[in-house]
């Protein structure tokens with residue numbers, strides 16, 4: 203039996219500045235790269251050579267909720 207269910211709020215104060223993180227490598231990032239809506243990496247981990255011929259788009263991690271979730 204477990205008493206853990208649902209989502210627990212972050213215990214840390216909310217006034218701590220949050221930085222977007224790459225959901226691929228977990229590093230704080232300043233740019234993310236997507237194919238369609240799929241995040242494939244950030245300025246830290248994205249290697250253009252890994253996605254030859256793909257239509258890779260650069261995006262702002264501050265505008266993508268997937269980069270702002272707490273880990």
Ligand SMILES: [Zn+2]
Nearest residue numbers: 224227244247
């Ligand atoms: Zn990354």
